[in-house]
Amino acid sequence: MAQHRYLLPEDRIPAHWYNIAADLPSMPPPPLNPGTGQPLGPEALAGIFPMSLIEQEVSTDRYIAIPDPVREIYAMWRPTPMYRALGLEKALGTTCKIFYKYEGVSPAGSHKPNTSVPQAYYNAQAGIKRLTTETGAGQWGSSLSFACNLFDIECKVFMVRVSYDSKPYRRMMMETWGGECVASPSEETNAGRAILAEHPDSPGSLGIAISEAVEQAAMNDDTNYALGSVLNHVLLHQTVVGEEAKEQMEMAGAYPDVVIGCVGGGSNFGGLAFPFLQDKIAGKDIRIVAVEPASCPTLTRGTYGYDFGDTAQTTPLLPMHSLGHDFIPPSIHSGGLRYHGMAPLVSHVVHTGLVEATAHGQVECFAEAVRFARVEGIIPAPEPSHAIRQVVVEVERAREEGVEKTILFNLCGHGHFDMAAYADFLSGNMKDLAVDEGELARATEVLAAMPGIA
Amino acid sequence: MAQHRYLLPEDRIPAHWYNIAADLPSMPPPPLNPGTGQPLGPEALAGIFPMSLIEQEVSTDRYIAIPDPVREIYAMWRPTPMYRALGLEKALGTTCKIFYKYEGVSPAGSHKPNTSVPQAYYNAQAGIKRLTTETGAGQWGSSLSFACNLFDIECKVFMVRVSYDSKPYRRMMMETWGGECVASPSEETNAGRAILAEHPDSPGSLGIAISEAVEQAAMNDDTNYALGSVLNHVLLHQTVVGEEAKEQMEMAGAYPDVVIGCVGGGSNFGGLAFPFLQDKIAGKDIRIVAVEPASCPTLTRGTYGYDFGDTAQTTPLLPMHSLGHDFIPPSIHSGGLRYHGMAPLVSHVVHTGLVEATAHGQVECFAEAVRFARVEGIIPAPEPSHAIRQVVVEVERAREEGVEKTILFNLCGHGHFDMAAYADFLSGNMKDLAVDEGELARATEVLAAMPGIA
Numbered sequence: 058m059a060q061h062r063y064l065l066p067e068d069r070i071p072a073h074w075y076n077i078a079a080d081l082p083s084m085p086p087p088p089l090n091p092g093t094g095q096p097l098g099p100e101a102l103a104g105i106f107p108m109s110l111i112e113q114e115v116s117t118d119r120y121i122a123i124p125d126p127v128r129e130i131y132a133m134w135r136p137t138p139m140y141r142a143l144g145l146e147k148a149l150g151t152t153c154k155i156f157y158k159y160e161g162v163s164p165a166g167s168h169k170p171n172t173s174v175p176q177a178y179y180n181a182q183a184g185i186k187r188l189t190t191e192t193g194a195g196q197w198g199s200s201l202s203f204a205c206n207l208f209d210i211e212c213k214v215f216m217v218r219v220s221y222d223s224k225p226y227r228r229m230m231m232e233t234w235g236g237e238c239v240a241s242p243s244e245e246t247n248a249g250r251a252i253l254a255e256h257p258d259s260p261g262s263l264g265i266a267i268s269e270a271v272e273q274a275a276m277n278d279d280t281n282y283a284l285g286s287v288l289n290h291v292l293l294h295q296t297v298v299g300e301e302a303k304e305q306m307e308m309a310g311a312y313p314d315v316v317i318g319c320v321g322g323g324s325n326f327g328g329l330a331f332p333f334l335q336d337k338i339a340g341k342d343i344r345i346v347a348v349e350p351a352s353c354p355t356l357t358r359g360t361y362g363y364d365f366g367d368t369a370q371t372t373p374l375l376p377m378h379s380l381g382h383d384f385i386p387p388s389i390h391s392g393g394l395r396y397h398g399m400a401p402l403v404s405h406v407v408h409t410g411l412v413e414a415t416a417h418g419q420v421e422c423f424a425e426a427v428r429f430a431r432v433e434g435i436i437p438a439p440e441p442s443h444a445i446r447q448v449v450v451e452v453e454r455a456r457e458e459g460v461e462k463t464i465l466f467n468l469c470g471h472g473h474f475d476m477a478a479y480a481d482f483l484s485g486n487m488k489d490l491a492v493d494e495g496e497l498a499r500a501t502e503v504l505a506a507m508p509g510i511a
Numbered sequence: 512m513a514q515h516r517y518l519l520p521e522d523r524i525p526a527h528w529y530n531i532a533a534d535l536p537s538m539p540p541p542p543l544n545p546g547t548g549q550p551l552g553p554e555a556l557a558g559i560f561p562m563s564l565i566e567q568e569v570s571t572d573r574y575i576a577i578p579d580p581v582r583e584i585y586a587m588w589r590p591t592p593m594y595r596a597l598g599l600e601k602a603l604g605t606t607c608k609i610f611y612k613y614e615g616v617s618p619a620g621s622h623k624p625n626t627s628v629p630q631a632y633y634n635a636q637a638g639i640k641r642l643t644t645e646t647g648a649g650q651w652g653s654s655l656s657f658a659c660n661l662f663d664i665e666c667k668v669f670m671v672r673v674s675y676d677s678k679p680y681r682r683m684m685m686e687t688w689g690g691e692c693v694a695s696p697s698e699e700t701n702a703g704r705a706i707l708a709e710h711p712d713s714p715g716s717l718g719i720a721i722s723e724a725v726e727q728a729a730m731n732d733d734t735n736y737a738l739g740s741v742l743n744h745v746l747l748h749q750t751v752v753g754e755e756a757k758e759q760m761e762m763a764g765a766y767p768d769v770v771i772g773c774v775g776g777g778s779n780f781g782g783l784a785f786p787f788l789q790d791k792i793a794g795k796d797i798r799i800v801a802v803e804p805a806s807c808p809t810l811t812r813g814t815y816g817y818d819f820g821d822t823a824q825t826t827p828l829l830p831m832h833s834l835g836h837d838f839i840p841p842s843i844h845s846g847g848l849r850y851h852g853m854a855p856l857v858s859h860v861v862h863t864g865l866v867e868a869t870a871h872g873q874v875e876c877f878a879e880a881v882r883f884a885r886v887e888g889i890i891p892a893p894e895p896s897h898a899i900r901q902v903v904v905e906v907e908r909a910r911e912e913g914v915e916k917t918i919l920f921n922l923c924g925h926g927h928f929d930m931a932a933y934a935d936f937l938s939g940n941m942k943d944l945a946v947d948e949g950e951l952a953r954a955t956e957v958l959a960a961m962p963g964i965a
Contacts, residue, residue: 061586064518132515133888162616164888166927206885226680226930233884233933430687431660434587434618473620473927476680479687 059143063305065136070128075296077331077402078289079119080338085405086510089363089374094508097373105274105282107183110176113290121293127175130207134163134170135297139305140468144432151452152461154311157468158302158329161435165230167470168325169200169285172294176283177204186279187211191241191266193321194220194392194440195227196470197285202236215241215249215269218261220392227474241266248272248369262385263322263396268369275371286322287366287375287400295328298467303332306465313343313465315451319443320347320356320414321393323400325469331402333465334411345412346451347403348443350422352490353386355379355399356407356414358497360504366398376510377404381500387490389419390478391439397500415447418489422446423482426472438470439478513597517759519590524582529750531785531856532743533573534792539859540964543817543828548962551827559728559736561637564630567744575747581629584661588617588624589751593759594922598886605906606915608765611922612756612783615889619684621924622779623654623739626748630737631658640733641665645695645720647775648674648846648894649681650924651739656690669695669703669723672715674846681928695720702726702823716839717776717850722823729825740776741820741829741854749782752921757786760919767797767919769905773897774801774810774868775847777854779923785856787919788865799866800905801857802897804876806944807840809833809853810861810868812951814958820852830964831858835954841944843873844932845893851954871900872943877936879903880926892924893932 078084087096099111106114113121123131142155160168180188188210192198198214205212214236221228221240228238241261242249248268252259259265267284274282284291306312316333318326330345337343349356355378364379366372377399380386384397399407406412419439426442429435437445444466455462472479481487532538541550553565560568567575577585596609614622634642642664646652652668659666668690675682675694682692695715696703702722706713713719721738728736738745760766770787772780784799791797803810809832818833820826831853834840838851853861860866873893880896883889891899898920909916926933935941 059583060521061583062521064520066518067514067516129513129515164884164890203888225934226927229930229934229937230890232937233881233890233930235885427687430618431689434657436618436684436687473680476683476687480679480683483683483686 059141061141061143063139063308065301065304067132069304070131070135071123071297071300073120073122074293075300075332075335076116076119076121076293077334078117080335082338083409085401086376089508091365091370091374101373105271107179107185107281109179109182110290113293114288124178127178130174136301137162139302141309142433145429148428148432149449149452151456153452153455154463155448156306156309156465158298159435160298160325160467160469161471165196165200165203166473167196167200167438168295168298168328169197170203171297171328172285172291172324173200173204175294177201177208177210180281181208181210185210185281187213187277188281188283189213189270189273190283190285191263191270192216192285193263193395195224195474196393198236198238199227199230199234201283202231202234206235212236213273214238215243215266217241217263217266217392218259219388223477224474241269243269245269246272260385260388262368264368264382267367268371271367271371286324287398289402291324292327292331292400292402295324296331298328299330299332302329302465311463314462315344315346315464317346317348317444317447317464317466319394319440319469320349320399320403321396321440323403325467327400327403329467330412334406337411346447347407347412347414348447349414349416350389350391350394350443351416351418352389352492353380353395354416354492355397357416360501361404361408362504362510363508364398364504374508375401377401378407379504380497381503383503384496384500387492389490390475390481391419391443393440417443417446420487420489423487425449427479427482435468436472437468438472439475441467441469513595515595515597517593517762519755519758521586523758524585524589525577525751525754527574527576528747529754529786529789530570530573530575530747531788532571534789536792537863539855540830543962545819545824545828555827559725561633561639561735563633563636564744567747568742578632581632584628590755591616593756595763596887599883602882602886603903603906605910607906607909608917609902610760610763610919612752613889614752614779614921614923615925619650619654619657620927621650621654621892622749622752622782623651624657625751625782626739626745626778627654627658629748631655631662631664634735635662635664639664639735641667641731642735642737643667643724643727644737644739645717645724646670646739647717647849649678649928650847652690652692653681653684653688655737656685656688660689666690667727668692669697669720671695671717671720671846672713673842677931678928695723697723699723700726714839714842716822718822718836721821722825725821725825740778741852743856745778746781746785746854746856749778750785752782753784753786756783756919765917768916769798769800769918771800771802771898771901771918771920773848773894773923774803774853774857775850775894777857779921781854781857783921784866788860791865800901801861801866801868802901803868803870804843804845804848804897805870805872806843806946807834807849808870808946809851811870814955815858815862816958816964817962818852818958828962829855831855832861833958834951835957837957838950838954841946843944844929844935845873845897847894869901871897874941874943876900877941881933881936889922890926891922892926893929895921895923
């Protein structure tokens with residue numbers, strides 16, 4: 058009988074995170090101080106992040122040791138399984154081999170605890186009593202609530218309004234783990250009040266929620282801010298995904314021709330892809346594909362330049378693909394992918410041609426998610442359904458080309474809190490939500506007014 | 512670093528189910544034909560079950576081989592992990608060792624696919640095109656939908672009204688896997704219409720839903736019925752849980768002094784407990800405890816005698832603890848435990864003193880579920896929170912007695928579809944729902960009028 062699952066024992070939890078910065082042929086441009094336009098020193102972030110995380114943010118060491126208390130908590134669910142998608146292969150009638158790393162086995166149901174746990178740990182070490190954060194679909198907010206509770210830190214989550222309303226169970230999950238969750242934009246911050254004054258019915262966005270969370274962290278000495286994606290240290294923590302997957306591919310006696318991940322801020326993608334990108338940089342013949350929603354096409358239709366990470370312009374300027382910091386994406390079900398920007402590291406490797414980017418509409422993605430659920434059992438979160446859609450595109454291409462490929466993708470979370478989205482699809486009512494072209498053009502102008510990348 | 516998880520490789524999926532009937536010191540009384548009062552022959556069930564399952568129902572073979580196609584599907588999630596509850600031990604400040612088998616990793620999130628897959632398989636082998644069933648909390652209905660889809664069988668689920676209304680996501684899960692789900696009592700059956708005529712606002716019960724599902728199966732040649740608990744073959748399929756757990760306890764270099772499971776119909780309990788009960792019968796010093804909700808106290812306050820498995824009196828008479836076939840339990844959150852009867856095998860081992868039974872209220876159980884979620888990460892389904900509560904009772908008792916115990920329980924499912932119940936608890940609004948004493952007394956009378964057990 059063919060093997061479905063590749064499991065690693067507990068002692069194979071990676072001992073180090075892998076830092077792609079050590080191996081990139083060229084470094085991404087530095088973040089800038091928006092006031093001076095000059096490169097930002099690490100000390101500028103000290104008001105909202107502990108120094109240990111800031112050091113990771115700028116480190117060029119290839120491997121960074123994972124602290125024992127973090128590995129002990131990882132052991133609650135790591136190493137995660139890698140699956141051979143035998144059911145999907147059969148359904149597609151393909152001789153391609155399809156593998157997926159499954160991060161949905163974590164307590165919060167996604168890859169997010171890989172970074173929420175070390176972030177809570179380092180903040181606790183630094184004496185911080187409270188963390189604030191943003192969340193889209195709620196995966197990140199629940200993961201940070203889970204982690205904060207383990208280190209006796211309070212957790213305050215600003216949840217994008219549209220997701221807050223459509224995913225009440227995610228909020229209850231945060232509360233079960235002891236976190237506090239409010240809808241964003243909220244009346245609790247200057248940033249939130251300003252948005253509500255102009256747009257009382259604002260569906261919110263990750264950019265707005267970040268502004269609110271950063272504002273509360275900056276104004277309180279015992280409070281720091283935690284980000285669920287985008288920054289270098291966040292992607293660093295996620296590399297345990299790819300490190301394990303490389304070992305599991307070896308167990309399977311295979312190596313991927315194509316590695317695929319969905320991208321919103323870039324963390325699940327970077328987590329799986331960067332350890333394989335290391336091999337590509339070293340000469341391995343491998344394609345790596347980032348898949349985003351057509352309704353929030355940061356990499357495929359955005360501008361590569363400097364932009365704020367948040368709507369209220371409180372963050373440093375980050376070198377990234379962006380749709381403009383005040384861009385509000387349509388209310389698609391993949392709340393975790395509704396971000397105007399992109400991780401600078403992911404933007405850089407796309408910009409330099411190491412990684413491909415593509416975009417798919419939510420209807421074609423949900424059709425694949427339902428097929429996947431029926432043949433593989435696991436109900437995917439809406440976000441990784443974008444990766445599954447791309448797997449099918451790759452299989453079709455392989456058939457046309459008459460080749461057999463080995464494909465690996467990151468199934469970064471389950472869809473147990475997204476069943477209303479499935480109901481929307483199954484009822485036939487789901488629509489692809491077009492980006493407003495006027496908004497896009499305006500966003501391009503916003504970007505044109507920002508400092509350029511040399 | 513102490514070990515959290517005990518994992519078995521894929522080739523350790525059990526090759527056989529374990530049949531406790533082979534080792535019981537005395538056999539349970541036979542089911543009776545309600546018309547004649549005589550023991551029921553296997554052929555009486557042939558209208559709604561395939562012969563292969565009927566043979567398992569009456570078998571006294573110790574081991575029954577698991578068909579390869581079933582083991583291949585088991586490999587999607589089996590072997591399941593066994594955990595050492597290091598976080599809970601620390602929170603309780605105990606030197607007792609606490610272990611739990613975790614069945615929430617299955618696609619449907621509980622132990623139920625362990626039997627839905629073989630049931631769908633054997634029915635498909637017999638040429639059946641459609642299965643009907645009942646479901647309480649929805650764990651079973653979604654598991655059967657999942658399994659039927661894999662064998663190209665239609666699936667029709669009658670879901671207890673109170674759960675249908677409070678757990679819409681479970682219904683959407685069934686539909687994602689291609690099943691059809693209606694609220695019970697429904698207008699689609701004679702049994703449902705009769706109940707609605709008398710009680711238009713009936714919250715439903717498993718007993719009513721069974722009546723509806725059996726009726727549709729009995730009236731259509733290409734349709735069979737599938738039961739998620741109670742019957743011998745269902746408990747048989749669940750023994751993979753205990754078989755794996757025994758091997759994992761060996762890996763941990765330990766053996767349980769106490770084995771604990773929650774009981775509704777008896778399947779997750781029997782699945783974990785029976786392979787250990789085999790050891791107890793062979794002389795091992797071990798306690799086995801079944802935990803039920805105080806609001807549906809079948810084992811602790813019911814009568815041991817013959818009763819119908821369903822409300823409309825369409826099933827054979829089963830020898831079991833019962834609250835009476837027309838008993839409607841209060842609408843507690845543990846929908847999976849709201850059953851008036853009990854598996855004849857579980858009733859028999861409780862009646863003969865091999866197994867202890869106890870009952871807990873839902874508020875104390877949810878308090879433990881929240882603590883468990885905070886220290887172990889996994890959010891338990893409401894049903895196994897009863898087992899967790901009993902673990903804490905055992906730990907307290909061990910402390911009083913000055914002994915160290917090794918405790919094993921079955922965490923038979925996650926609570927991702929039960930977050931509204933957690934919100935109810937966290938808001939402080941949850942209440943213990945007392946059994947109506949008048950209803951209980953009337954149930955005792957119902958039982959007194961049935962054939963007695965010699």
